[in-house]
Amino acid sequence: AQSVTQPDIHITVSEGASLELRCNYSYGATPYLFWYVQSPGQGLQLLLKYFSGDTLVQGIKGFEAEFKRSQSSFNLRKPSVHWSDAAEYFCGGGSYIPTFGRGTSLIVHP
Amino acid sequence: EAEVAQSPRYKITEKSQAVAFWCDPISGHATLYWYRQILGQGPELLVQFQDESVVDDSQLPKDRFSAERLKGVDSTLKIQPAELGDSAMYLCASRRGGVENTGELFFGEGSRLTVL
Numbered sequence: 001a002q003s004v005t006q007p008d009i010h011i012t013v014s015e016g017a018s019l020e021l022r023c024n025y026s027y028g029a030t031p032y033l034f035w036y037v038q039s040p041g042q043g044l045q046l047l048l049k050y051f052s053g054d055t056l057v058q059g060i061k062g063f064e065a066e067f068k069r070s071q072s073s074f075n076l077r078k079p080s081v082h083w084s085d086a087a088e089y090f091c092g093g094g095s096y097i098p099t100f101g102r103g104t105s106l107i108v109h110p
Numbered sequence: 111e112a113e114v115a116q117s118p119r120y121k122i123t124e125k126s127q128a129v130a131f132w133c134d135p136i137s138g139h140a141t142l143y144w145y146r147q148i149l150g151q152g153p154e155l156l157v158q159f160q161d162e163s164v165v166d167d168s169q170l171p172k173d174r175f176s177a178e179r180l181k182g183v184d185s186t187l188k189i190q191p192a193e194l195g196d197s198a199m200y201l202c203a204s205r206r207g208g209v210e211n212t213g214e215l216f217f218g219e220g221s222r223l224t225v226l
Contacts (some may be wrong), residue, residue, distance in 0.1 A: 032213060034213070036215075041219070041220075041222075042219055042220075043114070043201055043203075043217030043218050043219050043220055044153070044201070044203075044215070044217045045217070046214045046215070049212075049213055049214065051213070090152050090153070092152070095213045097155060097158060097166055098143075098155075098215060099155065100152035100153050100154075101152050102150075102151050102152045103150075103151070103152050
């Protein structure tokens with residue numbers, strides 16, 4: 001079955017440090033992949049998406065993700081984390097029927 | 111900026127009671143989704159509408175859940191009777207259709223259900 005896996009339930013970083021959230025996918029040849037962010041008690045907001053083209057995708061709020069077919073990965077990165085980035089992050093795939101991973105909770109220490 | 115509206119934001123009910131959630135998508139969005147998000151997990155699709163038609167409801171527990179989008183605009187998700195395991199956040203999302211579809215889902219703030 002087509003799906004994504006987020007291996008980390010929680011990630012803790014210090015403010016100003018770099019961030020990488022992992023996502024592995026099992027989709028077909030040309031997967032449609034995305035990352036969404038969810039602040040407490042809120043709905044989800046799209047950070048970035050990938051379908052084809054440049055494998056390094058730029059998103060909102062300073063986030064980027066790199067599609068690596070050889071590793072079946074689509075990891076999310078940010079060079080310097082701000083306290084306001086503390087939230088739940090969901091990797092997912094599928095353009096017609098989007099499905100989501102279980103999420104990674106980002107904790108930011110001052 | 112236009113948003114997806116959901117109500118109620120919070121609902122507490124006793125098991126065996128009926129509950130209903132309402133969603134008004136962004137105007138012009140043809141595709142509407144209902145997701146259920148259990149605490150600590152990712153959203154799971156319950157039902158997808160294209161205009162007024164159900165496209166996918168394979169994960170909807172049809173013995174107790176029903177969903178409709180009669181005029182292809184707003185939608186209602188109903189649970190009857192509610193069970194303890196139904197406690198979750200119910201998220202509605204919409205998406206542009208046709209050539210304007212970028213794949214992006216626009217989510218409402220959700221309806222949190224607690225069943226006692």
